[in-house]
Amino acid sequence: MNDLSEDDAFEAAAAPSLSQQAMAARGGSRSTGYLDDLNPAQREAVEALDGPVLMLAGAGTGKTKALMARIAHLIAEKRAMPFQILAVTFTNKAAREMKVRLEKTPFDVREPIRWMGTFHSLSAKILRKHAELIGNYQELDLSHDNTSDDVIDEQDAYDLGPVPKPNIGTSAERQKTGYGNNLKPNFTILDTDDQLRLLKQLIVAANIDDKRWPPRMLAHIIEGWKNRALTPDKVPESEAGVFDNKGIALYKAYQQRLLTLNAVDFGDLLLHVVTIFQTHPDILDKYRNWFRYILVDEYQDTNVAQYLWLRLLAGGHKNICCVGDDDQSIYGWRGAEVGNILRFEKDFEGAKVVRLEQNYRSTPHILAAAAGVIDANKGRLGKTLWTEAEEGEKLRLIGHWDGEEEARWIGEEVEAMQSGTRGMAPKSLDHMAILVRASHQMRAFEDRFLTIGLPYRVIGGPRFYERMEIRDAMAYFRVAVSPDDDLAFERIVNTPKRGLGDKAMKDMQTAARTNGISMLEGARLAVASGAIKAKGAKALTGLLDEFARWHRVALDPNHSHVELAEVILEDSGYIRSFFRPQTEEEIERGDALVHKDVEAPGRLENLKELVKALEQFENLQGFLEHVSLIMDNETDEGAEKVSIMTLHAAKGLEFPAVFLPGWEDGLFPSQRSMDESGLKGLEEERRLAYVGITRAEEVCTISFAANRRVYGQWQSALPSRFIDELPADHVEVLTPSGLQGGMYGAAGMAPAGESGIAERVAQADGYNSPGWKRLQARSQARGMSQPREASNIVIDASATSSFLEGDRVFHTKFGYGTVFGIEGDKLDIRFDKAGEKKVVAKFVVAAEKAGDVPF
DNA sequence: CCGTCAGGCATTTTT
DNA sequence: TGCCTGACGG
Numbered sequence: 075m076n077d078l079s080e081d082d083a084f085e086a087a088a089a090p091s092l093s094q095q096a097m098a099a100r101g102g103s104r105s106t107g108y109l110d111d112l113n114p115a116q117r118e119a120v121e122a123l124d125g126p127v128l129m130l131a132g133a134g135t136g137k138t139k140a141l142m143a144r145i146a147h148l149i150a151e152k153r154a155m156p157f158q159i160l161a162v163t164f165t166n167k168a169a170r171e172m173k174v175r176l177e178k179t180p181f182d183v184r185e186p187i188r189w190m191g192t193f194h195s196l197s198a199k200i201l202r203k204h205a206e207l208i209g210n211y212q213e214l215d216l217s218h219d220n221t222s223d224d225v226i227d228e229q230d231a232y233d234l235g236p237v238p239k240p241n242i243g244t245s246a247e248r249q250k251t252g253y254g255n256n257l258k259p260n261f262t263i264l265d266t267d268d269q270l271r272l273l274k275q276l277i278v279a280a281n282i283d284d285k286r287w288p289p290r291m292l293a294h295i296i297e298g299w300k301n302r303a304l305t306p307d308k309v310p311e312s313e314a315g316v317f318d319n320k321g322i323a324l325y326k327a328y329q330q331r332l333l334t335l336n337a338v339d340f341g342d343l344l345l346h347v348v349t350i351f352q353t354h355p356d357i358l359d360k361y362r363n364w365f366r367y368i369l370v371d372e373y374q375d376t377n378v379a380q381y382l383w384l385r386l387l388a389g390g391h392k393n394i395c396c397v398g399d400d401d402q403s404i405y406g407w408r409g410a411e412v413g414n415i416l417r418f419e420k421d422f423e424g425a426k427v428v429r430l431e432q433n434y435r436s437t438p439h440i441l442a443a444a445a446g447v448i449d450a451n452k453g454r455l456g457k458t459l460w461t462e463a464e465e466g467e468k469l470r471l472i473g474h475w476d477g478e479e480e481a482r483w484i485g486e487e488v489e490a491m492q493s494g495t496r497g498m499a500p501k502s503l504d505h506m507a508i509l510v511r512a513s514h515q516m517r518a519f520e521d522r523f524l525t526i527g528l529p530y531r532v533i534g535g536p537r538f539y540e541r542m543e544i545r546d547a548m549a550y551f552r553v554a555v556s557p558d559d560d561l562a563f564e565r566i567v568n569t570p571k572r573g574l575g576d577k578a579m580k581d582m583q584t585a586a587r588t589n590g591i592s593m594l595e596g597a598r599l600a601v602a603s604g605a606i607k608a609k610g611a612k613a614l615t616g617l618l619d620e621f622a623r624w625h626r627v628a629l630d631p632n633h634s635h636v637e638l639a640e641v642i643l644e645d646s647g648y649i650r651s652f653f654r655p656q657t658e659e660e661i662e663r664g665d666a667l668v669h670k671d672v673e674a675p676g677r678l679e680n681l682k683e684l685v686k687a688l689e690q691f692e693n694l695q696g697f698l699e700h701v702s703l704i705m706d707n708e709t710d711e712g713a714e715k716v717s718i719m720t721l722h723a724a725k726g727l728e729f730p731a732v733f734l735p736g737w738e739d740g741l742f743p744s745q746r747s748m749d750e751s752g753l754k755g756l757e758e759e760r761r762l763a764y765v766g767i768t769r770a771e772e773v774c775t776i777s778f779a780a781n782r783r784v785y786g787q788w789q790s791a792l793p794s795r796f797i798d799e800l801p802a803d804h805v806e807v808l809t810p811s812g813l814q815g816g817m818y819g820a821a822g823m824a825p826a827g828e829s830g831i832a833e834r835v836a837q838a839d840g841y842n843s844p845g846w847k848r849l850q851a852r853s854q855a856r857g858m859s860q861p862r863e864a865s866n867i868v869i870d871a872s873a874t875s876s877f878l879e880g881d882r883v884f885h886t887k888f889g890y891g892t893v894f895g896i897e898g899d900k901l902d903i904r905f906d907k908a909g910e911k912k913v914v915a916k917f918v919v920a921a922e923k924a925g926d927v928p929f
Numbered sequence: 930c931c932g933t934c935a936g937g938c939a940t941t942t943t944t
Numbered sequence: 945t946g947c948c949t950g951a952c953g954g
Contacts, residue, residue: 164943164944165943165944166943166944192943192944193944194943194944195944263944265944266944285949285950339944340943340944341944343944344944375943404941405941405942405943407940407941407942408941408942408943511940511941512940512941513940513941514939514940514945517945534942571930571931573930573931574930575930575931576930577930578930609930610930702944703944704944720940720941720942721941722940722941722942722943723941723942741940744940744941745940746940746941747940747941758941762941783945784939784945785938785939785945785946786945786946787945
């Protein structure tokens with residue numbers, strides 16, 4: 075049953091050795107053209123085929139190209155057949171990109187690299203073959219001597235040594251002995267939502283106050299353990315105290331519950347595979363023989379579990395090539411260990427380390443600025459990026475009075491760049507990006523860009539498959555396919571509302587538990603026993619009958635699954651729930667249905683999109699399997715747009731022009747990050763700054779604001795300490811547009827550092843007039859943000875009497891406009907898009923607030 | 930059982 | 945400021 079020759083490429087693994095002929099026939103062409111346009115470092119990394127290799131690839135140094143060439147080289151040199159190469163990435167996006175790149179390479183790899191994918195998808199593939207080896211944890215550990223060296227605890231994780239030899243028999247033997255509750259190959263993969271609901275049940279069942287001890291926290295703790303490859307029995311004693319002393323017990327209970335549900339979470343995919351490899355040398359050996367060469371992308375982001383996964387697989391031949399950049403490790407907070415890459419040479423003896431340092435992306439000024447910042451970090455492997463590109467513009471730095479002013483200025487800069495500025499060719503909006511530290515910073519830009527009619531796209535919003543309506547629909551499909559999917563059933567049994575509340579839910583659960591049956595069956599019993607009555611019972615019976623019918627259809631291969639999906643969404647009343655119920659008259663007149671709320675149209679679109687996606691699959695089951703692992707969507711509409719995203723989301727991307735707003739201490743570096751992780755946290759923030767700067771090809775503009783509204787509160791801040799780390803020679807300090815003075819003098823703040831850039835900003839700003847200071851004092855006393863521009867009138871609600879029709883006005887939020895009309899104490903102001911006469915916003919100001927006009 | 934309202938609360942995100 | 949959760953009343 076565990077035979078590796080079950081499907082796909084493993085067929086071929088049965089052959090003890092591969093004939094050269096087979097290799098020639100199935101491998102790629104013998105051309106070595108792929109080597110020609112590599113630089114010496116890339117070439118070195120590509121040609122080092124024996125033993126472990128660490129490719130230290132700086133930002134924009136062509137690592138993907140080198141990776142592709144290495145794959146081609148492995149095949150051309152007959153080191154491995156395409157399906158014997160294991161290529162691991164972190165995201166589906168990266169995996170997809172590699173596949174596309176590989177297809178486009180000038181050389182020809184005829185066989186697909188079958189084992190190319192994310193840690194999670196590859197693990198799922200492996201785990202499906204050996205699911206039944208994952209069983210009751212307790213039994214697993216009682217079945218052999220727990221004190222022997224086959225248990226790898228955290229301390230040992232880095233000193234793996236020889237493969238542990240368990241005394242629990244081969245997988246075949248274990249199979250025969252049979253041990254309770256095992257995972258089955260058709261397990262479902264839970265997402266965060268399911269996970270949290272499950273944990274909440276467990277917490278409540280354990281009589282713990284879920285307010286003081288929220289499920290989220292427990293999920294985080296368990297995730298942390300799984301990231302470190304710790305099964306419940308391996309969690310160190312020192313951590314017994316977490317989660318009110320019940321963390322470990324709950325973890326155990328959670329794993330048990332997952333087994334009962336025949337489910338795994340994302341962490342389990344890796345954890346289980348590592349567990350199997352550790353306890354079944356026979357299986358590990360087969361995989362070791364099979365994967366002759368291993369390639370890993372973004373190695374700096376691996377966590378302990380992934381590290382073990384790789385070490386176990388590479389343990390035999392050590393033909394592993396890891397690609398990464400220690401300076402771009404920004405996922406420490408989710409378990410990534412920079413240490414993994416830092417200690418690569420130690421882990422893999424005789425490892426060859428190749429540095430890719432020639433940068434093909436950015437100008438020398440940008441590289442120098444980035445280098446200046448990252449230099450402040452300790453314990454780097456060290457790299458010096460260089461480029462042959464022309465010098466270009468210096469990095470630009472500007473301070474603003476507040477966040478809205480910053481957004482306004484950036485909006486204008488974007489428009490200026492779009493039409494060509496400072497002797498530069500006009501840029502497409504697609505080539506500009508605004509990279510923020512925290513997503514709440516995005517709103518200021520969205521507001522502003524909406525106002526001036528500047529097209530933008532936000533990257534990294536709620537993902538398609540995580541949206542409520544999509545998850546609801548998916549839950550319906552899941553129950554239709556497997557009626558014993560309790561979590562899915564629970565999710566939708568009362569969605570749309572069917573009059574089944576807490577009590578009904580409990581009744582169903584109890585019926586299911588006490589009889590050892592699924593919730594769906596339990597529901598039937600609960601109705602039959604009269605526990606659920608009247609309206610609820612009627613609706614529930616109806617639903618159960620529907621499910622029985624849908625299940626039959628789902629099993630029928632002759633029936634279209636797309637049609638079934640449509641029927642389910644329609645007949646379940648789910649789609650109808652987005653519409654207002656029709657009145658009798660409306661039905662009589664045959665009126666169209668009316669959406670209940672503004673969001674409904676978007677939701678319906680999404681559901682249509684979902685049904686469309688179904689068409690690419692043979693059946694619902696195949697689709698569900700796909701979705702549980704691939705949770706991303708790409709809706710890239712054609713129109714040109716400025717991108718707004720977080721720094722994290724920007725990793726791996728590049729743009730000719732990059733804006734880096736919000737460089738204020740506390741926001742960036744994030745206070746929380748520093749509080750929680752101290753110097754380590756600060757260094758990671760600094761790497762984030764490095765990632766941000768190195769996204770830029772030609773123009774990089776850093777900005778900060780003296781005042782920012784955070785959660786509705788005005789807060790003032792000092793410029794980021796990273797600003798002081800920018801090498802002055804490569805930075806141009808800009809004076810805020812229209813402002814005769816700037817932040818420091820105005821806000822009464824001292825520059826952040828003693829030397830360097832911050833001081834120069836202060837000088838550029840140096841506005842000291844008494845009038846300005848008076849104004850500032852007043853606005854500060856009022857707790858208001860008051861950017862002022864001498865040549866324009868600032869709209870203050872109290873200022874109507876000082877306006878005349880035709881006055882040019884300026885407003886923090888809306889920019890420049892004209893007073894169109896005055897009616898009593900109301901001003902009709904029309905705001906125009908910069909450089910155009912077109913009115914983009916109308917604004918009526920009423921003089922509600924008393925107060926003086928500042929001019 | 931379902932809708933409304935007040936109060937607590939806010940990084941970064943992939944699979 | 946705006947979202948999510950839990951308490952409360954119909």
